[in-house]
Amino acid sequence: MRFVRVPVAPALVALVAFAASFGPGSALAASAEKGKAAYIQFGCWQCHDYNGQGVSTSNGRVIARTAMPLDAFIAFVRTTDGAMPPYRPPVLSDEDLGDIYAYLQSLPEPKAASDIPLLKNDVRSQ
């Protein structure tokens, strides 16, 4: 099978610039920084949003600071047959996946909902 690769260098420049524009991480380790760009380039944001927050459903789970070990993370991404399409090595290398994993781990701990007034007071209740 012939794989088509597209030239990504100009786009990567824009992606790195864009990635630097959101969330924390400008002072992160190199792999997390590269992972942030890869996260954008390979479309992880499409279901999980730019900061890994997802939508808390099966079609985009929260993956920021995922508790899944790196090996399991890579295995899942390679073989998923659920809502998420698999990313195989011709599309996404193990190195890129490792960087993405580092980026996800670098994201800040979310606030508790009870500490956010709009979620504490205004949200629906019983």
Next chain:
Amino acid sequence: MPKKDSSLKLNRRKFLAAAAVAGATGAVNPAKSATAPAPDAQQRLPSALPPNAHVAAVENGTPQMPSHDNGTPGSDFMVDVIKTLDIKYLPANPAASYRGLHESLINYGKNTMPEFLTCMHEESAVGMCHGYFKATGKPLMTLVHGVVGLQHATMAVYNAWCDRVPVLIIGGNDLDAAHRPPGVPTFHSGQDINAIVRDYTKWDDSPVSSQHFAQSFVRMYKIATTPPYGPVMMALDAVLQNEPIRDFGEKLYIPKFFPSAPPQGDSGAVKEAARLLANAERPVIVVDRAARTPDGVKLLVELAELLQAPVVDQGNRMNFPNTHPLSRPSNVVSQADVVIGMELSDYWATVNGFIDNGNNGFGQNITKTKPGTKLISISSVDLITKSNYQDFQRFQSIDVAIPGDAEATLPALIEAVKSAISSDRKDAMTKRGDAIRQAHAKGLDATKQAAAVAWDASPINTARLVMETYAQIKDLDWSLVSTAGNTSNWANRLWPIEKHHQWLGWSGGYGVGYGAPASVGAALGNRDQGRFSVSIQSDGDLMYAPGVLWTAARHKIPLLAVMHNNRGYHQEVMHLQRLSNFRNRVVNIGNDLGPIGTSIMNPDIQYHELAKSMGWWAKGPIVDPADLGPAIKEAVAVVKDGQPALVNVMTQPR
């Protein structure tokens, strides 16, 4: 080439008048023509006969202006008919093919009941009718140019069809090929203009007399407003609009409208459904368009509490309060032994799943329910299934299928359930209800915590987008008229939605471009009821026909539109990524963020400037979440003052 004879030059008016007289003469004096001397075969024939004395007199005299005052135009009577049906507004884009009716509406009818609202696209006009009905329960009518206007309108008509919403559509047409103006009006005429919407309207007609119009207009109103609701279509001939009312020796009359009772489910089937529900260990109620009115919500609450059963609201209407402890998410069907689905748009997908991730390109089907789960359906849509468009979805075998309107059937079902519940079941049902209440509370905590992740992110988190909005409107009598685009359903998950008008549902047919016009239409209906309208407006949806913003400003329709500006056709972004992955290709994103062809960036559209140019108050782009609340607060003040306002917010993808 023969030399032109300047003596043959006639001005257009004289030529037409002469031709008309000559034609008339020929028509009424055939004998004279027959006795005219036969031309000599050898003699060259003149290109035209010399005028007779009458024609010469006409040519040389002062031409008389043709009279257009020959009696009451048919369109005046049509206005009389329309006025009997309490139709408040008529959003439409102007068009020559209905000029007769248009003139009568604004002059003879004084532009009231209905009031003409100027629209910039027929899709917007139908979308406004769609949203208005869902906010008020009353249908509107629209007028469209018979061919091209109706072609513009079609997607919105399809949305109304799929969403079971009545819209009265009249398309101007000019059937008489011999007398209609040539050129553009003929391009815009058709033999059967209704054909392009026949597959997704409940009924259509092409009246040929004023009395026929009266009967058909009342009939179309009646058909459209009898559940299951739906759009209806009438082709209205230009001659019928413009010519004086013809006297056939009978007096024209306007049929009186009496609403039809909605179809109720068969009593035997209802008893069987009640028996299954009353004896179930884990019954689940699933509703989609079950509550046509606020009464429907009350009835569903009564049924759920009677059974102590969880309710899954699929959300094409506000059916069940999301604050009610029996409100549960869709995954509870996996525990059910009996499922009752009411007015579901897709029963198959309620009890099955489809994962777009198969090795063979066909995806995977999964069953969500346990073996032996009994399925009950009450649906009026079973009564109007058509063939071409596939809005009936996949076929699902149902144990007890009840064709009938759910809201109309609920009182009988509730009584039957009361009779079927034995006293020894009541303790078990109470325990079941307690367990559901606990699960509801736990689920709410999880939802709130999910919303908290990346709360301070920029671009702005969609959960924060909706909660900053809610904080500014919570003390008003608000109505969430639309959430175009994918905001992960946060508003429905986090806002307390307890009243029927607080959530109006989605488009029906998922035709993008519904959000903006339907929001304006709903806001119009809410304006008259003193409610505050808010929409979450996506970028792609708005750009299909942004002229509806002007319509809102022109007619002073107050609406708060909070932009979910994620700069892409996000659904399509994900589809391209999925297909590229399946084919082991790196998706080509060009110089954008999403796959080529799916981004709305480079340049970014300045939606706030667009809105301002059409008379809206607008602010943006908002990129810092700290700026969002104050901007929305300003916008709310403008809307409360009676004007539309838009806040352009740069958001996360979904």
